[in-house]
Amino acid sequence: MKPSLRNINAYTIAALIVLIGGLLLYIIWGIRYNVWMDVGIYSITIVLILGGLFGAILSLTFDKTTEEQQ
Numbered sequence: 661m662k663p664s665l666r667n668i669n670a671y672t673i674a675a676l677i678v679l680i681g682g683l684l685l686y687i688i689w690g691i692r693y694n695v696w697m698d699v700g701i702y703s704i705t706i707v708l709i710l711g712g713l714f715g716a717i718l719s720l721t722f723d724k725t726t727e728e729q730q
Contacts, residue, residue: 663720671719679712 686705690696 663717665720667720667722669719672716675712675715675719677712678708679716682708682712
């Protein structure tokens with residue numbers, strides 16, 4: 661199955677918000693505390709970014725059922 665932009669739904673939007681939130685968290689944390697190499701913030705950022713990325717890919721690859729298409 662190929663990702664299709666026709667399959668955008670609430671799960672896709674939520675996944676993109678998590679992805680953007682992960683990026684913003686890392687950037688804002690780095691600017692505020694001037695710490696760019698911290699294992700703690702890496703672990704949180706990686707979970708958010710990968711969760712958002714995989715969530716967006718998965719939600720775009722699933723085909724809609726006949727009930728959802730109507």
